Amino acid sequence: MGATKSRTGVITKVTREYYFVRKKCFRYKCRMPAGEVEERGLRHQLSAGQMAMVAVGGSIGTGLLLGSAAALEIAGPGVIFSFVLAAFITLTVTMALGELSSMHPAAGSFGVYGDLYLNQWAGFIARAGYWAGISISIGAELVASATYLAYWFPYVPALFWVLLFSVLLLLINLRSVGDYARFEYWFAMIKVATIAAFIVLGAGLLLSGRVKPEYTAHGGFLPRGSLAPLLAMGFALYTFGGLEFVAITTGESRSAAEIPRAIKLTFAVLASVYLGAIVVLVGVMPWDRAGVAESPFVTVFRHAHIPAASHIMTFVILTAALSGANGALYAASRVLFSLARTGWAPAVLGRLSASGSPKPALLASSYGIVVALVLEKWAPKNAFVAILGAALLGMLLSWLVSLAAHIKFRQKVAASQLAALPMRSPLGAWGSALGFVLIMVALLETSWNSRLTLVSGAVYLVVLTAAYFLLKKRAAEKDNAL
Numbered sequence: 001m002g003a004t005k006s007r008t009g010v011i012t013k014v015t016r017e018y019y020f021v022r023k024k025c026f027r028y029k030c031r032m033p034a035g036e037v038e039e040r041g042l043r044h045q046l047s048a049g050q051m052a053m054v055a056v057g058g059s060i061g062t063g064l065l066l067g068s069a070a071a072l073e074i075a076g077p078g079v080i081f082s083f084v085l086a087a088f089i090t091l092t093v094t095m096a097l098g099e100l101s102s103m104h105p106a107a108g109s110f111g112v113y114g115d116l117y118l119n120q121w122a123g124f125i126a127r128a129g130y131w132a133g134i135s136i137s138i139g140a141e142l143v144a145s146a147t148y149l150a151y152w153f154p155y156v157p158a159l160f161w162v163l164l165f166s167v168l169l170l171l172i173n174l175r176s177v178g179d180y181a182r183f184e185y186w187f188a189m190i191k192v193a194t195i196a197a198f199i200v201l202g203a204g205l206l207l208s209g210r211v212k213p214e215y216t217a218h219g220g221f222l223p224r225g226s227l228a229p230l231l232a233m234g235f236a237l238y239t240f241g242g243l244e245f246v247a248i249t250t251g252e253s254r255s256a257a258e259i260p261r262a263i264k265l266t267f268a269v270l271a272s273v274y275l276g277a278i279v280v281l282v283g284v285m286p287w288d289r290a291g292v293a294e295s296p297f298v299t300v301f302r303h304a305h306i307p308a309a310s311h312i313m314t315f316v317i318l319t320a321a322l323s324g325a326n327g328a329l330y331a332a333s334r335v336l337f338s339l340a341r342t343g344w345a346p347a348v349l350g351r352l353s354a355s356g357s358p359k360p361a362l363l364a365s366s367y368g369i370v371v372a373l374v375l376e377k378w379a380p381k382n383a384f385v386a387i388l389g390a391a392l393l394g395m396l397l398s399w400l401v402s403l404a405a406h407i408k409f410r411q412k413v414a415a416s417q418l419a420a421l422p423m424r425s426p427l428g429a430w431g432s433a434l435g436f437v438l439i440m441v442a443l444l445e446t447s448w449n450s451r452l453t454l455v456s457g458a459v460y461l462v463v464l465t466a467a468y469f470l471l472k473k474r475a476a477e478k479d480n481a482l
Contacts, residue, residue, distance in 0.1 A: 042358075057324065058330075059239075074228060079232050079236070087240070089439060097110075098423040100113045110126045110247065111339070116405070117409050117412065125465065132464075134335070145318055175355060176355040191316060218288050239274060242324075247402070333362040336358070336365055400436060400439055403436040
């Protein structure tokens with residue numbers, strides 16, 4: 001089979017994602033009928049704005065809205081430096097994903113890049129590790145949603161809300177990708193609009209003197225020491241998690257021209273929202289009262305004389321959790337679909353409904369709901385922390401594989417192909433190399449401060465590697481028997 005032309009117009013040996021690579025399938029041997037090169041399943045309906053908002057909705061979760069206090073406790077006002085460095089690392093990932101997805105638009109995204117430019121092991125652990133981790137986060141967000149509703153409905157069992165929201169999200173995701181994206185667009189917009197209002201109102205209060213700035217109060221800008229911002233890096237980096245959703249959506253983009261706009265818009269929105277919010281947050285909240293005082297969002301809205309501020313923020317936090325779960329379910333189902341189409345998961349999970357939704361993969365990805373409920377109700381508290389640590393590792397694995405693949409991509413791709421891409425990284429290979437090193441440093445730092453995260457992450461990686469060799473051995477035995 002010869003080379004084919006992708007939607008970017010660049011001559012390449014791949015078209016979608018389940019494809020033939022160098023005249024063979026990603027995993028072992030091809031079973032696709034002769035002449036059938038392009039997969040005709042996933043619908044290409046997403047605009048740049050919809051792709052970006054799916055990623056933004058998946059990224060902006062309860063971490064910024066509720067968990068900012070934890071970072072403030074670690075670094076004090078110096079947490080601003082933590083977020084600036086996290087934004088730079090995220091920029092290197094953004095540029096790498098933009099260039100790679102322009103060449104290879106695919107729902108398998110980072111797994112496809114690993115397959116093409118690194119090796120099969122990297123492609124497998126990127127997708128399998130990400131799928132397992134992001135699926136768990138679905139359940140965690142739904143459990144959180146039920147907790148927030150106790151503010152209004154204290155006597156309704158949490159299980160009722162989890163089941164209700166689970167059914168709702170499954171129904172949304174089972175519709176066509178266009179319908180899903182329209183819903184998620186406005187769902188995510190609630191969070192973006194609220195945080196934008198927080199930034200504007202907070203800046204107004206600080207500049208007008210109605211709220212005394214807290215940047216240097218209570219021990220100065222770095223009360224925990226000059227290295228404290230590095231200790232908060234893990235939290236800051238995690239808040240940007242979800243950026244990779246935009247690469248997953250490229251498998252359903254309307255055209256190649258939408259991809260660069262979606263990538264750039266996603267980073268611009270996330271960087272503006274996170275950096276703006278953290279600067280205002282540090283200004284209005286005394287760092288030594290973090291975790292004790294009310295939410296800084298409520299503080300700002302109350303000072304601005306907005307009525308029912310606590311009710312408004314409860315609603316926004318609820319939508320944040322549900323939007324995050326909705327985006328995570330979309331991403332998990334597409335990654336599992338990619339694993340099935342490339343032979344690493346049962347073929348049934350690669351089937352599509354009449355609307356173009358990967359229904360079996362979608363239902364399988366909802367397992368995280370059950371796992372989260374079981375852990376929340378019966379397991380020790382540290383078990384839940386451990387599995388969320390594995391979820392973080394799954395996200396960072398996808399980033400690391402993308403950065404490493406981009407370095408190899410830059411070494412292998414012809415200058416003419418690079419010049420024809422609709423998006424090129426101004427940082428080049430060196431930017432990806434620097435991003436890779438910084439993420440590894442953040443991982444080591446987080447692991448050193450949390451031995452539980454280190455152990456759970458190591459076990460997670462060992463299990464993924466064992467699964468890879470087991471599946472590869474079975475595939476080889478099956479092929480030899482035929």
